[in-house]
Amino acid sequence: MTVNVLINCLQMISVMFVGHLGQLPLASASMATSFAAVTGFSLLNGMCSALETFCGQSYGAKQYHMLGIHLQRAMVVLLLVSLPLAAVWFNAGDILRFLGQDFEIATEAGHYARCMVPSIFAYAILQCHVRFLQTQNNVLPAAAAAAATAVLHCFVCWALVVRSGLGNRGAALANAVSYWINAAAMVVYVRVSPSCRKTWTGFSGEAFCGIVNFLKLSIPSALMHSLEIWSFEMVVLLSGLLPNPKLETSVLSISLNTCSMIYTIPLGISGAVSTRVSNELGAMRAKAAILAGRVAMGTVTIEGAIVATIIILDRRLWGYFYTTDETVVGYLAQILILLAVVHIFDGIQSIFSGITRGCGRQKIGAFINLGAYYVVGIPMAIFLAFFQGIGGKGLWMGIMMGVFIQSLLLGILILCTNWDNEVKKAGDRISRSVPEYVLE
Template sequence: MDDDQQMPDLETPLISDSQEKGIELKGLFSKDDILAEAKKQLWLAGPLMFVNLLLTLIQTISVMFVGHVGELALSGASMATSFASVTGFSLLIGLCGALDTFCGQAYGAKQYHMVGIHTQRAMFVLLLVCIPLACLWANTGHILAFFGQDPEISAEAGVYALYMIPTIFPYALLQCQFKFLQTQNIVIPMILTSGVTTLLHIPTCWTLVSKLGLGNKGAALANAISYWINDLFLALYVKYSPSCKSSWTGFSKEAFKDVSRFLSIAVPSAIMICLEIWSFELMVLLAGLLPNPVIEASVLSISLNTNTMVYMLPLGLGCAISVRVANELGAGRPLAAGLAVWVAVVMVAFESIMVAAIMILGRRIWGYCFSSEERVVKYVADMMLLLAVTHLLDGTQSVLNGIARGCGWQKIGAIINLGAYYLIGIPLGVFLAFVHHMGGKGLWTGIIAAVFSQTMFLLIATVRANWQAEAKKASARVLDSQIASHQSP
């Protein structure tokens, strides 16, 4: 699984230190520089798109198996999965976003051993966070019933969430392993282990759900088994691959030092991610309060799933630019970081336009993938126009979010998301849906307003960025981490 011979030379500076000043005087980059940067980003983005998709498929496959158990079991599993995503998985992903900054910049600065130290520190923090999350999941049924959900569905969701608890710990470790590898530009092992795990997940689900007769409990346990398998594969790769020899030197007590510095970026990163994810889930819940809630909730759920699926494409680019910016800033090459930013923005613009055009052209047939009822298909066709507009903005903000993580702007991102979604998007969506009676279209228009605001604010921050100053901040962050890791507790 060693990809050193196949990948572009990502460690070699795209623009050498001696060239930085010359380029600044010229005010432009050569065509070769731009093509080389695009190649590096695509090499990272392509596999990361598939890794994100495969990771999502694990839980989707489990819910599909539960669907053959019965309608009540399916409703409970779907609700439990959504609850787990909102209360647990999104929080872990957000906290782990701090590694984009710490590991990426440390690797760029060639402080390879610190990449492993930061990762171990994240593992320690995330595993601690998993303990209260496990307690929360153990009471899922009571919590859902308290908020007025159907008692039978709540009880089923409670059982599924209870058996999902063993999943949260390997999921936390897996997120840390992914960041550890991708910030070092090692992506092929991730896609191979994720692919094998996803294939193995199907017979695992069948064995537990059907063969052993565990039903929805077996499907929930299958998630944990698959994530642990993926963890094991990646742990073996990290331990024995020469690619990780310098960055992983074994577990160290240094990981327990300077936790507060990690939390200073991890907490805003979690807030930044959670505020965005929660707003989309809130819109689906609000759809249930509209007149004709069955069709409104169904169509909005279809819209959300469609938006999530196409979002995997720019998400890969967002992860790639996060790595590139952090690496270049950590290496003290601000002009190369600036080039990486604008190459990513141009590429995601082309991607967004193409995908939006496909969504518009296929809007009249997409609904048939989910329903044969004409009113649902027609409603989905109308929503696809709004989804196309959303993707034009969502793709750009994904890349801008990646830039923010690479620079360490998580606090800025958290403030922007709070304002964009909860001061602009959700109030506008509620006003249009319930006061102007626009229904689900009104709610989604609020989402578009939120994403537009988020994109504009992040774009302003990016355009105004002083890359020389950001490189100095990165160097200071790496130096401070080194000093702190060698101090006595």
């Protein structure tokens, strides 16, 4: 949880600095951040989550050397994917204007996204190393590096946003600097730490041999993760089409930024249960995998109740961290009540998603997310916001319905799981990933 919160808070800190420059810089930085999440970070994060299955099950089966091979394979794939994504970011302004966004906001967002381009390559490397360590239950180094980076990021933002006078472009550059610092720290740790001696044995040509098998799981993983993230980010793009787009975009962006930040808490638990389930399936312990799921569900239920209560109690204060505009602060306080409800259901689905990833059933998860958000959630959000005139609140209500359907369908999938079959599938997957000369 700590690693997820600290890594994802970098963009939140940047937006907070920009928010005090005015409503236009806040709206443009928020939109650019959402655009980057939709077209880059979510895809990389989703593809990288395939490591939770491959590395987790290999570690459970004590095939330690394969973790380093999986890591290298993931980095090769993600860095190649980052190239076209960087081109999309470079042309973000034109794309946003083509989608009908406010001209001023889209133009400034385009400048912000261009300055964010170096971030995407660092993010790919960082996430691969975090998952690599996570699946072998070695998360303290990643937490320490992320904490140090988050503290340093505050000073980098101050220097580039306030001191240098670069404004919102300085915040985008600060993101790039901090992501690269964090990624470099992880790379050095994995290469020199004695704790990684068994799992990192140096660079190997084997990493290029199993790319097709990696893609077979990483692409559904990316779809499963991205379909959900895209629906949330679409709310910000849709808010730009509402009356008073600067206000709506600012408030919806802040609320989404807040939602993303607090979601990193159940996302951390989701990563933990994914690791535990994949480890236990790799070790052929089905009952232990079931127990891990139950423990995670109990944990996230308590977390959801606590966080939702805090959000509701502090809803009138949170907006002042981003802006001093009373209109924005008051509107945000109303949205945060809906966000608190969304967080509870989002936590539940995150655990079900983690169990699904641990089993390697991302294809089914992708279809569930597609139906929940794009058959139910987004159409409902559009209907309530534009046809019923509810505005930004209607957008969040539609998303809330999508999260509920997603939780329900994933829950049914988990309840119907045959765990003995999942153990057998894990064994088959591990056998396919190990080179033939090792088996001989």
